[in-house]
Amino acid sequence: GDITTLEVGAVVNAANKQLKRGGGVDGAIHKAAGPELQAACDELGGCPTGQAVVTPGFNLPAAYVIHTVGPVYHGGDRNEDSLLESAYRNSLRQAEYHGVRTVAFPAISTGVYGYPLSRATHIAVGIARQWLREHDRPEKVIFCAFDAATKAAYQAELSDEA
Ligand code: APR
Numbered sequence: 001g002d003i004t005t006l007e008v009g010a011v012v013n014a015a016n017k018q019l020k021r022g023g024g025v026d027g028a029i030h031k032a033a034g035p036e037l038q039a040a041c042d043e044l045g046g047c048p049t050g051q052a053v054v055t056p057g058f059n060l061p062a063a064y065v066i067h068t069v070g071p072v073y074h075g076g077d078r079n080e081d082s083l084l085e086s087a088y089r090n091s092l093r094q095a096e097y098h099g100v101r102t103v104a105f106p107a108i109s110t111g112v113y114g115y116p117l118s119r120a121t122h123i124a125v126g127i128a129r130q131w132l133r134e135h136d137r138p139e140k141v142i143f144c145a146f147d148a149a150t151k152a153a154y155q156a157e158l159s160d161e162a
Helices: 024-033 036-044 080-097 117-134 148-161
Strands: 010-014 052-056 064-068 102-105 140-143
Touching: 010 024, 010 080, 024 036, 036 052, 036 064, 052 080, 064 080, 080 102, 080 117, 117 140, 117 148
Parallel strands: 010 064, 010 102, 102 140
Antiparallel strands: 052 064
16 A cells, blocks of 8 residues: 555654655655655754654645654664664654554565565564553554565564464
């Protein structure tokens, strides 16, 4: 699916540390939200890897955009897994803080940033399951898969644990 079309409380953006409009899901979110989104990002002054910041959704159906910065994958021994875990956890924390009931994630870091798909989806599903067990908000997490390979990776991960 296309995350920019989802009518949810918040969509998560796979952003960069500068919070400057890029390609991929970031470009799609900026295009759909309109130029006010970049202006709001500029006021925040950036976001470290593994952290998450929030703006309104502007022209998106989603009320909020949670911008998180996943790690660039360099082979897996540069703390990438714990940074990706932090990106998911801090995004969920922002959703909770803003009272969001449903949050939708793209497959953070698996595009330009080169994270292996199954390693990334394993982390995404694990962190989300743990969060949902321990917190009231958000109530629902959507993994928005943009292509067939991503969808298959999430399906495999979810059925493993079923
Ligand atoms: N909806 C949902 N998912 C999408 C969409 C969309 N409209 N467009 C792309 N994707 C998917 C990609 O197919 C990939 O599975 O989002 C996933 C993440 O890929 P990227 O967008 O490349 O994100 P990432 O790997 O985290 O790289 C972040 O890319 O665009 C720049 O500014 C961004 O520098 C940052 C970097």
